[in-house]
Amino acid sequence: xxxxxxxxxxxxxxxxxxxxxxxxxxxxxxxxxxxxxxxxxxxxxxxxxxxxxxxxxxxxxxxxxxxxxxxxxxxxxxxxxxxxxxxxxxxxxxxxxxxxxxxxxxxxxxxxx
Amino acid sequence: xxxxxxxxxxxxxxxxxxxxxxxxxxxxxxxxxxxxxxxxxxxxxxxxxxxxxxxxxxxxxxxxxxxxxxxxxxxxxxxxxxxxxxxxxxxxxxxxxxxxxxxxxxxxxxxxxxxx
Numbered sequence: 001x002x003x004x005x006x007x008x009x010x011x012x013x014x015x016x017x018x019x020x021x022x023x024x025x026x027x028x029x030x031x032x033x034x035x036x037x038x039x040x041x042x043x044x045x046x047x048x049x050x051x052x053x054x055x056x057x058x059x060x061x062x063x064x065x066x067x068x069x070x071x072x073x074x075x076x077x078x079x080x081x082x083x084x085x086x087x088x089x090x091x092x093x094x095x096x097x098x099x100x101x102x103x104x105x106x107x108x109x110x111x112x113x
Numbered sequence: 114x115x116x117x118x119x120x121x122x123x124x125x126x127x128x129x130x131x132x133x134x135x136x137x138x139x140x141x142x143x144x145x146x147x148x149x150x151x152x153x154x155x156x157x158x159x160x161x162x163x164x165x166x167x168x169x170x171x172x173x174x175x176x177x178x179x180x181x182x183x184x185x186x187x188x189x190x191x192x193x194x195x196x197x198x199x200x201x202x203x204x205x206x207x208x209x210x211x212x213x214x215x216x217x218x219x220x221x222x223x224x225x226x227x228x229x
Binding site: 042043044045046100101102103104105106 | 117146148155156157158161169202204206218219220221222223225
C-alpha cells in the first residue's frame with residue numbers, strides 16, 4: 001500500500017478555508033485517494049474520495065493533480081465542529097473484494113474561535 | 114445512512130479476564146474488520162474476516178485474540194486473557210466489497226476497553 005505523508009497538525013480560525021495536503025509518491029495506478037475524519041472517541045468517518053482532478057461533495061472538495069502524487073482536502077469555512085483528525089488514505093480502487101485500510105498519523109485540525 | 118453498531122460502548126475488565134466485543138455490521142456487507150486505537154495513537158489494523166474465516170491479521174492479533182460470526186448478523190472479537198496494554202478503543206468496520214472504499218467501508222463508533 002502506498003505510504004502517505006501529511007502535516008501532523010494545523011490551526012485555523014473559524015470561517016476560514018482549510019487546505020490539508022497529503023503526499024503519496026508511490027501511488028499505484030488503481031489506487032483511490034480517500035479522506036476520513038475522526039472525532040475524539042469516535043470511529044473514522046468517510047469524507048470524500050477521488051481518483052484524479054477534482055471531486056466535490058456537500059462537506060469538502062478534493063483536488064488531485066495529474067501526476068496523482070499528492071492530494072489536497074479543502075474544507076470551506078470551517079467551524080469549531082470541524083476540529084478533528086483528518087486521515088489521508090490510499091487504497092485499491094477497482095480490485096474488488098477485500099481491502100485493508102491502513103491509517104497514518106493523520107492531521108489534527110484545531111479550529112479556533 | 115446504514116450504520117455499524119458496536120456494544121458495549123465502554124467495557125471495564127480486570128487483567129486476565131476474557132472479554133467479548135460485539136459488532137453488528139451493515140446487513141449486506143460481506144467483509145468485516147477489527148481495528149484498535151490506543152489513546153493518542155493511530156488506528157491500527159487487527160484482522161479481516163470474509164466467508165467465515167480470517168483473510169488477514171496483523172502481528173497484534175496473537176493467540177489471545179479470536180473473531181467469530183456466530184450468526185447472520187453479529188461479528189465478535191474475543192480477547193481471552195486481557196492485559197493492561199489491551200486498553201484501547203476497538204473499532205469494527207464492514208465493507209461491501211464492491212471495490213472502492215466510497216461508502217463501502219464503514220466504521221462503528223467503537224468500544225472503549227479499559228483493563229485494570
